[in-house]
Amino acid sequence: MLGNFFGKKKRYATIPREEAKQDIPEGLMKKCPQCKQIFYRKELDNQLQVCPNCGHHHQLSSWERIEMLFDQDSFAEWDKDMISTNPLEFPGYQEKLEKDRLKTQINEAVVTGKGTINGYETAVAVMDARFRMGSMGSVVGEKIARAVEYAKGEGIPIIIFTASGGARMQEGVLSLMQMTKTSVALERFSRAGGLMISIMTHPTTGGVSASFASLGDYNFAEPGALIGFAGRRIIEQTIREKLPDDFQSAEFLLKHGQLDQVIHRHDLKNTLTTILDIHQSGGDTE
């Protein structure tokens, strides 16, 4: 079970920076990009990769997220072997894909499948920002659209974790059209009464933000996540004005009515369980 993350006992130890550099094998330690403190990886694991010092939510790989959320051995992956082609014959694209496949040990920027969360069966799509910055090309669009269709066929909810820099440039307008493909799939799913929960993680921008990420029955985000349509630099150039620091943060979106909640990672599984439970007990079962 989760919870009890805020017990009085201090469950972590900070390592002075210089000391860490010299004495501790690199793989054992991880530096918080926000507060710059260095922690044992094990401690961060225990905290679900949330910085014990400043609360920064570290980015997760798809599989870290799945392991964190799903009941043990309950997850089965869909369309694992689907990979991108190079439709526009973009120089260097295949090599970049190959490099990211090796680096991340996944075949594309999203992992889809189904499993149980505290016993509740649900489909899931988890994007991975390490793969081509989580950009959406044909494979990401297709895998998500298929996951939505599978969920519809099985009459189970779908949860989508987004982490994406937007559309994948190297697939040009085919990438753009994946926004439509996923949205049309979600419309069918919604019309059939399906429950879709969107959880936006850092970063969720561009074409992903302007399609399925915003189309949940519930739209949530993780603390501090960058979420927006246009990039900060482009906006600053356009309006010739400096933007506030919190611009396009999850908290900023919540304040402007764009989100249902910002959910701390330590509370996520419980909140999702509650929603899945409420939806299962509702409706026309009697």
Place this chain on the structure above:
Amino acid sequence: MNEQVLPFEEPVVELKNKIAELKKYTNESDVDLSQEIEQLENRLEKLESEVYGNMQPWDRVQMARHANRPTTLDFIHEIFDDFLEMHGDRVYGDDEAIVGGIAKYRGKPVTVIGHQRGKDTKENIRRNFGMPHPEGYRKALRLMKQADKFNRPIICFIDTKGAYPGKAAEERGQSEAIARNLMEMAGLTVPIICIVIGEGGSGGALGLGVGDRIHMLENSTYSVISPEGAAALLWKDSNLAQKAAESMKITSYDLKDLDIIDNIIPEIRGGAHRDVSEQAEKIDEVLHQSLESLSKLSQEELLEKRWEKYKRIGTYTFSS
């Protein structure tokens, strides 16, 4: 208004000017140059078909952005009768970067919506250069739902550099507004025809772009990012826009090859601005065909075919 001359058209314009000069000279003096003029006119004919018959992607980008290119309202007035513009999203305001309203098409009621650029600086400021805010997309959605209620087809003209990248736009949910349109348009039970008439810029274009038929004017573009933006992003050099226009595959011919659009609507030689009425007739022809064939479908068939249309866009394979 002086007509803008694009770099690739310069030889044509030079020759035209020369012919005009000779004609003027002939009229003002007693020298008969009619034979020379005829020769030059024959040459012009050949040159025009060469220049406009071999337009490169970058030439088409420039044509799509031509200062005199007809806008949504120009085509609305040519193609439809009794157009009545309707304003406002009922929540925040009226975004004049998108126009919409009701009209008659060949005697039957329709709803027409489109991005709207300005014709001059003053109008462009009012219309934000055709770059919508969320309230523009929400106005469009309101009008589309109304069309759905009264069972009339929807025609969308697409012509935008993109949704506006501004502070207020983000605060009011630019992403959500576009996403909502994509999803809601997918479920409307009336025929939707989308016609790209100028620039189809990314998500901002797509927000009016989910339909049963997608057509493009021959010299329009549809892209995930502008050629300049792509060049800056991919090669850190926005001067390579010309190269990006080629490799990003953004012309009507590219999109037809990629099997994304249904029809290329031919443009009159020299571009749509040369004769708006004649161009409108070519649009009208394709629009009529589209509506005729879609009117035969039941609502269920319409939605199913719309899904099938988008489902097959994209390329992938399986490793093993």
